[in-house]
Amino acid sequence: MSRLFRKLIFLWVGNTCMWFYYGGNKKMEDVAKEDNEILGLIVTIILGFLIYFSFK
Numbered sequence: 001m002s003r004l005f006r007k008l009i010f011l012w013v014g015n016t017c018m019w020f021y022y023g024g025n026k027k028m029e030d031v032a033k034e035d036n037e038i039l040g041l042i043v044t045i046i047l048g049f050l051i052y053f054s055f056k
Helices: 003-021 028-032 037-055
Strands: none
Touching: 003 028, 003 037
16 A cells, blocks of 8 residues: 555544544534544554454
C-alpha cells in the first residue's frame, strides 16, 4: 500500500472517531482541521488485533 493511501485511511478513521467523540455536534470540517492520523493508526491497530484474534 502506498504511503499516501495509508495516510488517507488513517486520517479518515481518526477524523471519524473524533467526530463520534464530539457526538456529532462539531462539523466534520472542523474535526478535519486537526491532524488525527495517529488516532486513526491506533484505532486501526486495535481493530486489526480484535478481528485477528476473534477468528483465530
